Structure formats: C-alpha cells, structure tokens
Amino acid sequence: MSKKFLIGTGFGYSKVNFWAFIATGVIFLLNGFLLMYNNILSPIGLIIGVFTFIGGIFYFLYSYILFSNRSKWAPxxxxxxxxxxxxxxxxxxxxxxxxxxxxxxxxxxxxxxxxxxxxxxxxxxxxxxxxxxxxxxxxxxxxxxxxxxxxxx
The missing domain is CATH 2.30.29.30 (Pleckstrin-homology domain (PH domain)/Phosphotyrosine-binding domain (PTB))
Structure with a gap:
C-alpha cells in the first residue's frame, strides 16, 4: 500500500487551488498574448503583454510545483x-x-x-x-x- 498526501504550503491543499491557479495562468497567458499581438498602446501594451505572459507561465508552474501528485517539489x-x-x-x-x-x-x-x-x-x-x-x-x-x-x- 502506498498513499500520498499533498499538504500544500500552510493554507490547506485542495483541488480548487490547483484548478484556480491553472485558470489564472490561462487567463494571464491569453491576455498577455492578445496585448502583444494587437500591440495596443504601443510600446506600453507590448511591455505589459510580455509581463502578463510571464505571469501566466509563473501561475502554471506554481500550480504544478505545489499541487500536482507528480511533482517532486510538492510538500x-x-x-x-x-x-x-x-x-x-x-x-x-x-x-x-x-x-x-x-x-x-x-x-x-x-x-x-x-x-x-x-x-x-x-x-x-x-x-x-x-x-x-x-x-x-x-x-x-x-x-x-x-x-x-x-x-x-
């Protein structure tokens, strides 16, 4: 028998946290891509788009690292x-x-x-x-x- 408990980082682990961070990452990625692609408010829109896109990648990685059963880094x-x-x-x-x-x-x-x-x-x-x-x-x-x-x- 092998059983794994993900304990999170102190605020309690739940599947909701995993999917909330994934959804936030997707929203940031799409928003960043649209800002870069449409180049609204040039060049500020491009800069904001790049930072938003990087934020989306961060949320994706954060959800995997902390809330995935396959992660070797998850508490x-x-x-x-x-x-x-x-x-x-x-x-x-x-x-x-x-x-x-x-x-x-x-x-x-x-x-x-x-x-x-x-x-x-x-x-x-x-x-x-x-x-x-x-x-x-x-x-x-x-x-x-x-x-x-x-x-x-």
Missing amino acids: RITIDDNYLELKSKILQSATRVLWSQISSIAFSPYKIAFDLGDTVKSFEYETTSELSIEIKETIREMANTKGIDVIGG
Whole structure:
C-alpha cells in the first residue's frame, strides 16, 4: 500500500487551488498574448503583454510545483509499506524514515515525532485539520500492522 498526501504550503491543499491557479495562468497567458499581438498602446501594451505572459507561465508552474501528485517539489507525506517520506517545504529535501527503524511514534497537533531508538526525528507540517487527522489515522493503521507503539493523536 502506498498513499500520498499533498499538504500544500500552510493554507490547506485542495483541488480548487490547483484548478484556480491553472485558470489564472490561462487567463494571464491569453491576455498577455492578445496585448502583444494587437500591440495596443504601443510600446506600453507590448511591455505589459510580455509581463502578463510571464505571469501566466509563473501561475502554471506554481500550480504544478505545489499541487500536482507528480511533482517532486510538492510538500507531501508519503506512506508506503517500507517507509515514510516527509517533505514540508518546497526547497527542502524529503526525509525518508524506514518503518524498521521506528520504535514508537508520538502525535501532537501538526507534528509527528519518530523515536528511532537512539534519536528522535520530528516533523512539523501545516495543513487543514481534516487532512491532519487523515494522515495520522493512516500512519496509525500502518504502525499497528508493523507492531509500532503510537502515542497521542
């Protein structure tokens, strides 16, 4: 079993965010193209068109980077049979913790602490309360199948 949770950037992840940024990108791209093509208010229209077109590309990339399941940069929590992969920020690398290394898990509000025997690895994240509950329930189910103690939640 492998399950991926996109946690967004603190304002809560939803499919609406993905499609809203895609739609905004399309509108900016079309508006920028029309301003450049029609050359209204020459040369200011051309300059505004170029910046609007670049803004559309930015919105497209932003929606893919933050809200796509295929993005390697999206903040996420991946729960697999062999490991947990945790990533809370775009420019931060993902942390992978093997289930075999974990002796216990402690849940706090928007925080998960893994006792790895000699060290404790903590992971803080920001998302909606509903998604946080779903993440913790899934981790608890997997931990119970592996015989790992779970504290809190």
